[in-house]
Amino acid sequence: MSKPKKDNSVDCIFCAIAEHLVPASIRYEDDEIIAFDDINPSTPIHVLVIPKKHWASLAEVPVSGEKLLGKLLYCCKLLAEELNIADSGYRVTINTGKWGGQIVPHLHLHLLGGAPLTERLSMYTEVKTKAEKS
Numbered sequence: 852m853s854k855p856k857k858d859n860s861v862d863c864i865f866c867a868i869a870e871h872l873v874p875a876s877i878r879y880e881d882d883e884i885i886a887f888d889d890i891n892p893s894t895p896i897h898v899l900v901i902p903k904k905h906w907a908s909l910a911e912v913p914v915s916g917e918k919l920l921g922k923l924l925y926c927c928k929l930l931a932e933e934l935n936i937a938d939s940g941y942r943v944t945i946n947t948g949k950w951g952g953q954i955v956p957h958l959h960l961h962l963l964g965g966a967p968l969t970e971r972l973s974m975y976t977e978v979k980t981k982a983e984k985s
């Protein structure tokens with residue numbers, strides 16, 4: 852049986868990638884963070900940048916994580932330069948929680964670019980009550 856580690860969560864796909872237990876196309880790595888290509892890219896360039904320690908979402912980051920959050924964002928900036936999308940422009944998003952559209956419960960930043968991004972950020976789905984649905 853797999854044992855929970857100090858900073859990592861068992862059964863978390865991104866923790867498994869951070870530990871090199873699951874393969875990924877790695878763009879950057881150090882002792883605190885790792886960046887790899889999204890398996891199902893939404894844009895020609897779609898890199899996920901994550902902390903190696905398991906935080907389920909941005910909402911779960913403690914005050915002690917403030918510096919690491921800055922490092923994750925700065926990594927996106929440097930990767931954008933390396934991948935030649937800094938001049939054309941790009942987007943960094945953090946989906947957070949259910950209504951934020953987060954699927955993988957390990958904090959991750961999406962670095963999206965390589966094409967003009969037209970989708971509006973403020974799109975939302977109406978929440979319907981039971982009465983409205985029937």
Ligand code: 5GP
Binds near residue numbers: 892
């Ligand atoms: P979310 O919707 O949680 O913000 O985004 C999760 C992202 O993780 C999705 O874009 C999805 O394609 C990506 N993803 C899910 N599983 C894997 C995986 O095993 N490997 C990689 N490289 N990306 C994954």
Ligand code: ZN
Binds near residue numbers: 866867956
């Ligand atoms: Zn994790």
